Amino acid sequence: MNEFEDIKALEEEAKKLIESAKESSELDAIDTKFLGRKGELTLQLRKIGSLEPEKRKDFGAAVNAAKNMLAGQLADFKRRFAEKEKELRLKKETLDVTVPGRFYVPGTPHVLMETFDDIKKIFIGLGYEIFDSPEVEEYKYNFAALNYPEEHPAIDEQMSFYIDKEHLLRTHTTAYQHRVMLGRKPPMKVCTTGKCYRVDAVDATHGHTFHQVDCFAIDKGITFSDLKGTLLHFAKSMLGQHVETRFRPDFFPFVEPGAEVAVTCTICGGKGCNVCKGSGWLELGGAGMIHPNILRGAGIDPEVYSGFAFGFGIERIHMLLHNVNDLRMFMDNDLRFLRQR
Ligand SMILES: [Zn+2]
Structure with missing residues (x-):
């Protein structure tokens, strides 16, 4: 497998994880895992020095393209998740004015x-x-x-x-x-x-x-x-x-x-x-x-x-x-x- 295929594989793995995520905290974890300072895609750039000089430019471009693509997809999912979570929160916080109140029996004189x-x-x-x-x-x-x-x-x-x-x-x-x-x-x-x-x-x-x-x-x-x-x-x-x-x-x-x-x-x-x-x-x-x-x-x-x-x-x-x-x-x-x- 060559270095370009490594990038492709990481990109596929990340995509699958994003699509199966259930909440925004999972997306944050994917962000860190692949795009963070020590993320798996970010670390790919370190390989540049060991590559043949004519490949370096294309490799750097491929890594950045993959990073941008994933960043875009993550942002898109995060927005959708935020909307969904807001909707759920609003639903939970809605006051049902038809629910009967608690009835407190007041004390009375003997x-x-x-x-x-x-x-x-x-x-x-x-x-x-x-x-x-x-x-x-x-x-x-x-x-x-x-x-x-x-x-x-x-x-x-x-x-x-x-x-x-x-x-x-x-x-x-x-x-x-x-x-x-x-x-x-x-x-x-x-x-x-x-x-x-x-x-x-x-x-x-x-x-x-x-x-x-x-x-x-x-x-x-x-x-x-x-x-x-x-x-x-x-x-x-x-x-x-x-x-x-x-x-x-x-x-x-x-x-x-x-x-x-x-x-x-x-x-x-x-x-x-x-x-x-x-x-x-x-x-x-x-x-x-x-x-x-x-x-x-x-x-x-x-x-x-x-x-x-x-x-x-x-x-x-x-x-x-x-x-x-x-x-x-x-x-x-x-x-x-x-x-x-
Ligand atoms: Zn009597």
Whole structure:
């Protein structure tokens, strides 16, 4: 094989490689292999010195012609590949606006919040101010200032969650009363809602964590009938105009006289059913006239001023309104229940 045939062979080899290339990176490799500074065709030029002088010019021309031909072919293929690759890229990057978006479920307020809000609205409508107070409460506000005798069972560590000797998780929202009374002068009409804690075995009607609404009013000449009127208005606004209230004597350290408040059973309308155990009444909470000791403790003269106070479980009200039959559902975090708001 003579030197011209070598060039031809290299040219054929390169052509075949170019035609079978699948992507532009392969073309780059072919470019380097044949036309690069140390490429196989480029190196052919080194043979010139060893050739007979009359062949040298033709040989050089043949090598350059082969190089030019291959360079042209490579450029042509590279252009075509670039176009094809651009097309593919565009296709891949195209946005399909008909694909459904990802759906994120937003968080919602807890189901009880609706009842919280409804209760607050009623008392705001009656001119009450809404207060917040700490869930970790001082012993003196939770018990001592509320006229609890030292031997009261609720004070026992078995009944309440203590943080240390002086602090505990409040056992009732009533704990805010003394805090509010100390900072103001009558007349006052205030209300709070929030979480309370008691050591209790959990079942369908008991929990260690629950919510209360607690209200009180102090002014000159406030009587038990003001309390009854306020609670009747509340019961009718919250549970329906047909609802009646019932007061029966009861004892709480912070009121005198004290009463247990019940409303007409919302399930049977007072006829008697399983929920009200046949009585036609459902217990809502406690109420009464603020004990003179409490007023005195807050620097309010019980000879001049009087007041009433009452507190209810919010879960109880929510359960009656929405036919929820298990207290545990409020804490279980089951989204099927919570998303019903
Ligand atoms: Zn009933």
